[in-house]
Amino acid sequence: MSDVSKSCSFVVVGVHVLAVNEKGQVLLKQIGDRWEVPGALLGLGEELEDAARRCFFEETGLVMGSMRLVGVFSGPKYRFQFDDELAYLVTAVYATSEIYGEFFKANRIQYFSLSQVSTVVEKVHLNFIETFRKQSLPGVYQ
Numbered sequence: 044m045s046d047v048s049k050s051c052s053f054v055v056v057g058v059h060v061l062a063v064n065e066k067g068q069v070l071l072k073q074i075g076d077r078w079e080v081p082g083a084l085l086g087l088g089e090e091l092e093d094a095a096r097r098c099f100f101e102e103t104g105l106v107m108g109s110m111r112l113v114g115v116f117s118g119p120k121y122r123f124q125f126d127d128e129l130a131y132l133v134t135a136v137y138a139t140s141e142i143y144g145e146f147f148k149a150n151r152i153q154y155f156s157l158s159q160v161s162t163v164v165e166k167v168h169l170n171f172i173e174t175f176r177k178q179s180l181p182g183v184y185q
Contacts, residue, residue, distance in 0.1 A: 052128040056085040060099040061138040061175050064154055072102055073151035078163045080171055095137045103152055108141025113175050136171045
């Protein structure tokens with residue numbers, strides 16, 4: 044048994060949505076003083092794609108059309124503090140460029156260029172974006 048599994052109390056499943064506009068900018072949501080890819084934990088009995096659509100709407104006010112799976116992320120860097128216990132996160136990340144509606148006014152939501160993202164986003168979320176970039180621009184990352 045690894046040190047990660049010994050020190051973590053439970054596993055949670057989450058989803059995140061990389062929304063990319065026609066300029067190639069990524070939509071991020073501000074939480075406190077940090078920026079993140081919109082996402083949430085999966086509800087009991089909820090399917091991943093349904094959770095992605097739900098959380099994207101709840102966090103942004105926007106509706107998305109088609110989406111594709113970027114990847115499923117897990118491992119030691121996805122360990123986090125949840126209340127008084129350490130948890131281990133497995134998260135599915137989806138991408139969409141079909142975005143409809145208006146932002147919720149109460150939330151701090153903003154598009155960032157791919158060159159700006161690395162300076163504002165949390166490291167774990169940067170991994171989602173870098174994986175997306177490698178898939179979308181394969182010649183650049185060979």
